Amino acid sequence: MEQQIRYTLGKEERLKSRKAIEQLFKEGKSLSVFPLRVIYIFSKEPPSLTEPCVPVNKPCIKAGFTASSRNFKKAVDRNRIKRLMREAWRLQKHALQLPVSQHGELAVFFVYVGKELPEYELIFEKTALTIKRFIKLINENKG
RNA sequence: UCUAUCAGCCAGGCCAUCGUUCUCCUACAGGAGGAAGGAAAGUCCGGACAGCAAAGGGCAACACACCGGUUAACGGCCGGUCCCGGUGAUACGGGGAGAUAGUGCCACAGAAAAUAACCGUCCCGCUGUUGAUGUUAUUGUUUUUGUUUACAAAAACAGCGGGAUAAGGGUGAAAACGUGAGGUAAAUGCUCACGAUUAUUAGGGGUAACCUUAAUAGUGGGUAUACCUUGUGUGCUGUAAUGCCAUGUACACCAACGCCUGAGAGCGGCCCGUUCGAUGUGCCGGGUUAAACCGGCGCAGCGUUGGAGGGUAGGCAGCAAGAUCAUAACAGUAAUGUUAUGGCCAGAUAAAUGAUGGCCACCCCGAAUUUCGGGGCCACAGAAUCCGGCUUAUGGCUGAUAGAUUUU
RNA sequence: GGCUGCGUAGCUCAAUUGAAUAGAGCAUUUGACUACGGAUCAAAAGGUUUUAGGUUUGAAUCCUAACGCGGUCA
Numbered sequence: 001m002e003q004q005i006r007y008t009l010g011k012e013e014r015l016k017s018r019k020a021i022e023q024l025f026k027e028g029k030s031l032s033v034f035p036l037r038v039i040y041i042f043s044k045e046p047p048s049l050t051e052p053c054v055p056v057n058k059p060c061i062k063a064g065f066t067a068s069s070r071n072f073k074k075a076v077d078r079n080r081i082k083r084l085m086r087e088a089w090r091l092q093k094h095a096l097q098l099p100v101s102q103h104g105e106l107a108v109f110f111v112y113v114g115k116e117l118p119e120y121e122l123i124f125e126k127t128a129l130t131i132k133r134f135i136k137l138i139n140e141n142k143g
Numbered sequence: 144u145c146u147a148u149c150a151g152c153c154a155g156g157c158c159a160u161c162g163u164u165c166u167c168c169u170a171c172a173g174g175a176g177g178a179a180g181g182a183a184a185g186u187c188c189g190g191a192c193a194g195c196a197a198a199g200g201g202c203a204a205c206a207c208a209c210c211g212g213u214u215a216a217c218g219g220c221c222g223g224u225c226c227c228g229g230u231g232a233u234a235c236g237g238g239g240a241g242a243u244a245g246u247g248c249c250a251c252a253g254a255a256a257a258u259a260a261c262c263g264u265c266c267c268g269c270u271g272u273u274g275a276u277g278u279u280a281u282u283g284u285u286u287u288u289g290u291u292u293a294c295a296a297a298a299a300c301a302g303c304g305g306g307a308u309a310a311g312g313g314u315g316a317a318a319a320c321g322u323g324a325g326g327u328a329a330a331u332g333c334u335c336a337c338g339a340u341u342a343u344u345a346g347g348g349g350u351a352a353c354c355u356u357a358a359u360a361g362u363g364g365g366u367a368u369a370c371c372u373u374g375u376g377u378g379c380u381g382u383a384a385u386g387c388c389a390u391g392u393a394c395a396c397c398a399a400c401g402c403c404u405g406a407g408a409g410c411g412g413c414c415c416g417u418u419c420g421a422u423g424u425g426c427c428g429g430g431u432u433a434a435a436c437c438g439g440c441g442c443a444g445c446g447u448u449g450g451a452g453g454g455u456a457g458g459c460a461g462c463a464a465g466a467u468c469a470u471a472a473c474a475g476u477a478a479u480g481u482u483a484u485g486g487c488c489a490g491a492u493a494a495a496u497g498a499u500g501g502c503c504a505c506c507c508c509g510a511a512u513u514u515c516g517g518g519g520c521c522a523c524a525g526a527a528u529c530c531g532g533c534u535u536a537u538g539g540c541u542g543a544u545a546g547a548u549u550u551u
Numbered sequence: 552g553g554c555u556g557c558g559u560a561g562c563u564c565a566a567u568u569g570a571a572u573a574g575a576g577c578a579u580u581u582g583a584c585u586a587c588g589g590a591u592c593a594a595a596a597g598g599u600u601u602u603a604g605g606u607u608u609g610a611a612u613c614c615u616a617a618c619g620c621g622g623u624c625a
Binding site: 006016017065066078079080082088 | 494497
């Protein structure tokens, strides 16, 4: 049986520390794939010096998701958007895993900036697009 | 069938794949089990629990207000009662201390908005004018008649003073019980009849609010959702409360004791009373992940002894077995309570419950009436310490009553 | 999670010790002035006082509930 990819998104793979998120918003770069706005940061330390970042054991991509309460006043809508984004990320992030693990660590934060409730298909497509752009970015940095 | 009002119920079920979170097991591959609501919402009330050294008294402030019951508690709920609206109907909806404790307010209009004032009406007295009529005296003339003067004076008018009035006075939301009769100088519940209404007393019913009968005394405008008075209740702040752990750093850190003085501070509104009382404190800049900390300026008593103290980022507790849930029986009109049996039912912290598919049930449409095909499977909406209510949002179903329409 | 304040013309604000017609400035429209425009002058229109109940003879104002928008504590 060819190693089946486990599409997981546990606690380890999400941004949970308030401090880390504040730092990300302060120093991170951003790109925008409407209706998503993506804020990200690469940590420079080579993986060998800090705790070993082996793809199987320790995840090296951390992600967070949010939707503004200015655009969506109801908690139900915000939860729905975050869940859809999480689901799309969960199914597609494996494409990034290998390139990133060779390079360092990545922290990503997705902000939904649209003003209407999206369909799942739209979120899925846009997430795929962002991942492509990330891969491109990593390749440029190498070169 | 539709509409209106009221009351009650439900918020699909099962299976599979990939994921999330918590707990347990484990051979660390994984496996098993639990995982949003009737409103989780608004934060409008009431509690539990915690802190404020202790939580004492008074005042203030706030809330509530027919009666009884219910409860841990409530401003909630249940039952009753009176008033108003409303109906075929005690179906239904709304309201309820005090205006006779006091103060304030009631625009415009109106005589007047609560004192009964003003106009007007009536009575008495005084003064003045006119003066029917009467009496007496004087003067002139011989007398009579007549004239003049003085006095008295019915009545009328005017003025002043005193008193009686609330019947009348175009208004207004509201005008000092209403209608009729008698009575009076003129009038008035002044008296009488009928009616309305308030209070007290007595009898009857009811735990009570209240109902009812009789007697007596009244008829004092409205507004307390103006201030207020009376009664009852509440100390204040809130789980981001609060307690504990531990990294690293700096030291005018902390604790105890003593002396002069009593600045000041606390008891989260104020006072009394009481307690604390000095290496402190205010501002600005730097520093730290954060706090400790450093420097400057201002105000300000010190000393001795001891060893840990303060504080935040993070973690743990608080934090999931309870005014608990389900079923049954009993008590009660009911809210609710008691007993028995069984169950354990979210616990995250940038914050878990999602994505996809199938079947059944339900609804709609078409064929057709056994059944088949297609579509829908929703609305409002997401726990953050936990409970009891209230309010608001919202889909469907059922029942009761009334009305309308159609068919028989 | 708690506390607290506000909502008036298209905009910025008055009127908040209840009193009948809700006022001012800017903006808008029309007219005058000008060759034209601006400025200026004159006039007009524009309000269910956020919504729904209640108290009152009478509510922008008082009371209750809802909706919306801020501020603040940690």
